Amino acid sequence: MRPPSGAGITGVMFTTIIEPFRIHSIEPLRLTTPQERAAAIRQAGYNVFGLHSADVLIDLLTDSGTGAMSRDQWAAIQHGDESYAGSPSWYVFLDAVRTLFPFEHVIPTHQGRAAEKILFTALGGPGKVVPNNTHFDTTRANVEFSGAEAVDLVIPEGHDPAAEHPFKGNMDVEALERLISSRGAENVPLVMVTITNNSGGGQPVSLENLRAVRAVCDRHGVPLYLDACRFAENAWFIREREPGQGGRDVADIVRELAGLADGMTISAKKDPLANIGGWLATNDDALAERCRALLVLTEGFPTYGGLAGRDLEAIAQGLAEAVAHDYLHYRTRSTAYLGEGIRQAGIPIVSPVGGHAVYIDARAFLPHVPPLRYPGQALAVALYESGGVRGCEIGTVMFGRHPDGTETAAAMDLVRLAIPRRTYTQSHIDYVIEVCAEVAARAEQLTGYRIVEEPAQLRHFTARFEPLAS
Numbered sequence: 172m173r174p175p176s177g178a179g180i181t182g183v184m185f186t187t188i189i190e191p192f193r194i195h196s197i198e199p200l201r202l203t204t205p206q207e208r209a210a211a212i213r214q215a216g217y218n219v220f221g222l223h224s225a226d227v228l229i230d231l232l233t234d235s236g237t238g239a240m241s242r243d244q245w246a247a248i249q250h251g252d253e254s255y256a257g258s259p260s261w262y263v264f265l266d267a268v269r270t271l272f273p274f275e276h277v278i279p280t281h282q283g284r285a286a287e288k289i290l291f292t293a294l295g296g297p298g299k300v301v302p303n304n305t306h307f308d309t310t311r312a313n314v315e316f317s318g319a320e321a322v323d324l325v326i327p328e329g330h331d332p333a334a335e336h337p338f339k340g341n342m343d344v345e346a347l348e349r350l351i352s353s354r355g356a357e358n359v360p361l362v363m364v365t366i367t368n369n370s371g372g373g374q375p376v377s378l379e380n381l382r383a384v385r386a387v388c389d390r391h392g393v394p395l396y397l398d399a400c401r402f403a404e405n406a407w408f409i410r411e412r413e414p415g416q417g418g419r420d421v422a423d424i425v426r427e428l429a430g431l432a433d434g435m436t437i438s439a440k441k442d443p444l445a446n447i448g449g450w451l452a453t454n455d456d457a458l459a460e461r462c463r464a465l466l467v468l469t470e471g472f473p474t475y476g477g478l479a480g481r482d483l484e485a486i487a488q489g490l491a492e493a494v495a496h497d498y499l500h501y502r503t504r505s506t507a508y509l510g511e512g513i514r515q516a517g518i519p520i521v522s523p524v525g526g527h528a529v530y531i532d533a534r535a536f537l538p539h540v541p542p543l544r545y546p547g548q549a550l551a552v553a554l555y556e557s558g559g560v561r562g563c564e565i566g567t568v569m570f571g572r573h574p575d576g577t578e579t580a581a582a583m584d585l586v587r588l589a590i591p592r593r594t595y596t597q598s599h600i601d602y603v604i605e606v607c608a609e610v611a612a613r614a615e616q617l618t619g620y621r622i623v624e625e626p627a628q629l630r631h632f633t634a635r636f637e638p639l640a641s
C-alpha cells in the first residue's frame with residue numbers, strides 16, 4: 172500500500188508517485204551476471220569505489236553530480252560565455268546565487284571540497300576547534316588537514332537510527348555552548364551547520380534550531396556558516412514539518428536560512444542540480460579577500476573560479492529548478508518510497524527517511540559482524556554482488572581511523588543508498604527493494620572484512636579489503 176502522493180500537488184488523491192518530467196534522452200544500462208559481478212568486486216579490492224561504473228546497474232553510490240540536467244539547463248549551457256574575466260555567465264550565476272543566498276561575496280569553486288579547503292586554510296589551524304552538527308567526510312578532512320579539530324555536536328536523537336524526530340540533523344545547542352565556553356571563543360573560528368545532515372542520515376535542521384545556534388554564536392562573537400549542499404530538501408522538510416512554516420515558499424525559507432548565517436560552502440553537485448561546481452560565500456570582507464587570494468592560486472580567476480562559463484549557467488538554471496515545489500515533493504516522496512520498501516523487507520533503516528538517500532542501519536542488520544569488521548562494507552558488497560546495486564558505507568571504514576593512527580568504531584555503521592536527482596524511475600527503485608530483500612534473506616551468512624591497504628586520508632575511497640572467513 173502506498174500512501175497518498177499528495178493532493179496538494181496533483182490536485183487529486185492518487186497514490187502513484189509522479190515524476191514531474193518525462194524522459195528526453197536516455198543512457199543505456201548494462202546487465203551483468205552474478206559471476207561477472209563477483210569478479211569485478213574482487214578485482215576492485217572489495218571496495219565499491221574501485222568498480223567500473225559500467226559494471227553497476229543501479230548506481231546509488233552518491234547523489235553528487237549524478238543527477239539528470241533539464242532541457243533548460245542544457246540550453247543554458249549554450250549561453251556559456253568563456254571570457255576569462257567578467258563573463259556574462261558569471262553575472263547570471265551571481266544573480267541566481269544571491270536570489271537565494273544574499274551574501275556579500277561569492278567565490279566560485281570546482282566543487283564543495285575546494286570551497287572547504289579555502290575556508291579552512293583561511294580560518295583553521297592548530298589549536299582551533301570547529302563544531303558542526305556532523306562534519307561530512309571532506310569537511311572533516313579539510314578541518315583536520317589545517318591542523319584544527321573537528322567536533323560533531325548533533326542532538327542525541329541524531330545518533331539513534333531508530334529515533335523518530337522531525338529534525339534529527341539539529342545541533343545540540345547546549346553542547347555547542349559548553350564547547351565554546353570551555354575552549355574559548357577565540358579558538359572557535361566558526362560554527363558550521365550542515366543542511367541536510369548528510370553523514371547523520373540526510374536529516375534536516377529546523378529553522379528554530381538554526382536560530383538557537385545563531386543566538387549562541389552571537390553571544391560568543393563566533394561566525395556561523397552553512398554547509399548548504401542540500402538546502403532545498405532541508406527547506407522542503409521545514410515547510411512540511413515545522414509548525415507555522417506550512418504555507419511558505421521554499422525559496423523564501425532558503426533566504427531565511429541564509430539570513431541566519433554569515434556565509435556558506437556548497438557543492439553545486441547536489442541540490443543545485445549540476446554535474447560539477449560549488450562556491451564559498453561570506454559577508455566578511457577581509458576573509459573574502461584572503462579566500463580570493465587562495466582561489467587564484469589553485470582554482471582560477473574570481474569570476475569563474477574552478478568552473479567554465481557553461482557550468483556557471485547550468486548551476487544558475489539548476490538553482491531555479493531546485494526550489495520548485497512539485498520537484499521537491501516528488502524528490503522527498505520517492506526517497507521515502509525506497510525507505511518504506513526496504514523497511515518492509517525487514518531491513519532496519521534510519522528513520523525518518525531523509526531527503527536524498529535511504530540509510531540502512533548495517534550494525535543492526537548484521538549484529539554478528541562487529542564494527543571493526545565493517546558491517547557496512549559487508550552489506551555494500553553484498554548488494555552489489557546480488558543485483559549490481561552500488562551503495563556506500565558511511566561508518567567505521569569512513570570515520571574509524573583517527574589522525575593519531577588509532578581506530579575505533581564510528582557512531583553508526585550505515586550503508587547509504589543515495590538517489591541521483593531525476594535519474595531513476597520507480598521500477599528501478601522497485602528493483603533495488605527486491606535486491607535488498609534477497610540480501611536480507613541470507614543476512615546471517617554475510618561475513619566481515621579486513622583492510623589490507625589504506626591511504627592516510629579519506630581511506631574509504633581507495634582502501635582494499637579482504638573478506639573474512641566468518
Ligand SMILES: Cc1ncc(COP(=O)(O)O)c(C=O)c1O
Pocket residue numbers: 235282283284285307309310365369398400437438439440448449
Ligand atoms: C554535506 C556535504 N558537504 C560537502 C560535500 C563535498 O562536496 P564535493 O563532493 O562537491 O566536494 C558533500 C559531498 O558529498 C556533502 O554531502
